[in-house]
Amino acid sequence: MDGMADDRERILEWVERAAVFCMDEYAVPPIAGRVLAWLMICDPPEQSAGQIAEAIGASRASLATSMRLLVDAGFVRRRIRPGRKTHYYQVDDDAWERVVRRRVAGLAAFREITAAGMELAGPDPARTGRLRVAHDVFDWMDKAFASLPGPRREGDVDEA
Secondary structure, eight states: OOHHHHHHHHHHHHHHHHHHHHHHHHOOOHHHHHHHHHHHHOSSSOEEHHHHHHHHTOOHHHHHHHHHHHHHHTSEEEEEOTTOOOEEEEEOTTHHHHHHHHHHHHHHTHHHHHHHHHHHHTTOHHHHHHHHHHHHHHHHHHHHHHHSOOOOOTTOOOOO
16 A cells, blocks of 8 residues: 555544544534544645545535534534635634633533522522532633633744
């Protein structure tokens, strides 16, 4: 096997590994996981549905739902190049930060629900204790993420 074929095989093995992780941890459908993983490692970084389908061994028809899911979730951006009808897809550099921050904000919003539950449970510490534990975790998470700067990226300059 030549070097390019060996690299391609290793890349596709990584794509599958990342897709399985997305399936197991985030209940992402297998094809969506493969698409996301492929778009994270492919070159060039912007690919058409046809290129993606060929790369991951999926039919173009099977990609439609997965592409919509990834675009709606904020992982993938869809665009049309001037003068062309083909859509191209790409993972934006800040996609992961946006998705994680949105997810943390959604989880932290559960804090309001646990607060309402504690009011309903009344003064009984056994009932409110279970709610308090959840409430405190979501409160801690919200405060921790709110106070953290975003991740550093290549080329970021330290402020004096």
